[in-house]
Amino acid sequence: MKGSAMAAATDRQIETGDHCVPGLRRGACPTLAAPMPTGDGLLVRLRPAGGALTVAQMRALAVSALAHGNGILEITARGNLQVRGLRAESVEALAADIDAAGIIVPANPAIELSPLHGLDPAEVADPSAFERMLREYLHEKLASPLLAPKLAILVDGRGHFCLDEMSADIRIVAVDDTRWMVAIAGTAKTARPLFCGDAGEAVAAVGRVLDLLIAKGEHSRARELDDRVLETAFVQPIGPLSVSVSAKPQPGTVTLSAQKAALGLRPQFGQMQSSELIAFLANLAASAEIRLAPDRQFLITGLSRAEAECLTMIAGGYGLSADPHDPAANISACAGAGFCMSGFYETRRLAARIIEHAPGLLDGSLTVHLSGCAKGCAHPSPALTLVGSADGYGFSLDRKAGDAPDATIAGGGIESAIEKLAQLAGPQRQAGESAAACLKRLGAATIAKALRQD
Incomplete structure (x- = not known):
């Protein structure tokens, strides 16, 4: 990442006061290649592949944030990680640490997945497999500089948790084990359904939406697409489809099987002190995994129910809440x-x-x-x-x-x-x-x- 991400930082700059710092135009996503100036230095936003990190990777990121930033790690409302308080000279050091930890951060646009993907026995279909198809077959379109920096794509495999309340430019939702629905511009309630078909057909439908966005002009969003253009691209529009009922992610224990459980935790206001996070992670086995989730929270997977209950008891001491009703x-x-x-x-x-x-x-x-x-x-x-x-x-x-x-x-x-x-x-x-x-x-x-x- 150090080589690719840092080399991607261009000469574009944002003026802040009487000096300039590396960055994109205002409103863009702050990435390693283009950190965003804030009141406490530079901010970098990361979405690791699949929204997942091993315990060792999460610890490495916290150690790096403490060494090169101000020690604050944040989880955003969309389940991304933010490192705060960086300096221009320390961003490259953070990137090197991320590389060394084996953390893969796919190129933009980020593709958001159901947080328990691949582990949830109630999951209708695996969204990570669909994401791989998107990145493989639509690589050139996804890499287009004409796409909006904040273009939001999500793939919801259903199961225990859904992504219904998250808005997205393009949302792909599992209808059953063979069919995916493609909709645009909104939440599950407000998005416009365009297509339903098997995985390959749905990927092609996403490709058509990307073509329309690229043709519309630089940094266009799905909500700006004209009805007539959509009707031409999707000649057989579909109505609302029935999908499995799921809840939104929330803190607390989730039983995945007789032997396996996951624990949802929410840092207070989505903010974690790196030193406290490092201390908390010492209580986890190396086989556990961190899954980022919407609403500023994360899930710990690879636990037994007894382990989840034990972690629930101690989480509060590290600024983490397992209470779904935490005010x-x-x-x-x-x-x-x-x-x-x-x-x-x-x-x-x-x-x-x-x-x-x-x-x-x-x-x-x-x-x-x-x-x-x-x-x-x-x-x-x-x-x-x-x-x-x-x-x-x-x-x-x-x-x-x-x-x-x-x-x-x-x-x-x-x-x-x-x-x-x-x-x-x-x-x-x-x-x-x-x-x-x-x-x-x-x-x-x-x-x-x-x-x-x-």
């Missing part, structure tokens, strides 16, 4: 002040205050986004958002971090504001009403007025 899972927080120079406040400290004093907000009906600055790195979608600034905190009920806030809270008033939010989402809730429904009923103007009151 912290409803908070998206960036690294924040102390870890990122762009952060205006300590996001983790504020998150702890919300968990303690406003648990009613964390019923799973909404996401609380704690952003140290207006860039909103941790959560690009609308949410209940608290954004740090030089003036204090910007509050928004259902907006992105970069949007104009509904109210501004002075820095010293944040504790009181949290208590007022808790009251709004508590005593004023109607019977059976969720926190999200309650806040929506009250409205942004009413909430903003309440937060401004002394």
Whole structure:
């Protein structure tokens, strides 16, 4: 990887302040070849082959992140790994360590797979075999520089866990053991089905979609494809198909057979201190494997049920939760002040205050986004958002971090504001009403007025 990935870094640069650092245009994915400038240095995002790492590989990556970055490893909402706090001269050292550990990072676009692929007895079909076919037969098209850097392709083999809530430009879903459905532009509910057939036919259908994207122009996304063009390329459109019912990945023990189990763990806010991760990995046998999963979590496979139960008991001591109902899972927080120079406040400290004093907000009906600055790195979608600034905190009920806030809270008033939010989402809730429904009923103007009151 050192040779190929680093050689792929071009002369393209992003200006940050009065200097330039290696990188792609804004909005591109931060890779080893093109790390992204952030407030705490350079950031690299990795998706290892199959979303899987051995215990030794995960440890090697954590050691390298500690040596060459600021020691923070993150798992993103799409189940990718991020290394933070790198410098221009240390990215190559990280790449060399990744090579030495035998970690393979396929070229973009990343292809996301069901997290228990190849291991799940309930799996309808193996998505890793389909991915190999895609990369073999569509190699030139997938390598086209005209494809969008963030083009999202996922292959869902069903089974215990599905990828229904993940949006993708191209989603390929196993219908049964011989047929795959190809759909575009959305989640399982919103994507447009285009084709259903055997694996070879489905690969060809994906190739046609890639052709349309390349022909449309540089960095086009599937949602931009014209209906008439699609109807010409897919002359026999299909309607919704029935697929096996699966749950989304979540923390906790998953029984795979009488002898085998997997354990899902979620780092708090998706962030891991490398030193804590290294210590935790010492509790795992070399035969175990780490499988990255959506919603900022990972699964440990190759366990017995007794081993999974033992790890569940000790995981909390390393900042890892096996509780599917952990309230912290409803908070998206960036690294924040102390870890990122762009952060205006300590996001983790504020998150702890919300968990303690406003648990009613964390019923799973909404996401609380704690952003140290207006860039909103941790959560690009609308949410209940608290954004740090030089003036204090910007509050928004259902907006992105970069949007104009509904109210501004002075820095010293944040504790009181949290208590007022808790009251709004508590005593004023109607019977059976969720926190999200309650806040929506009250409205942004009413909430903003309440937060401004002394």
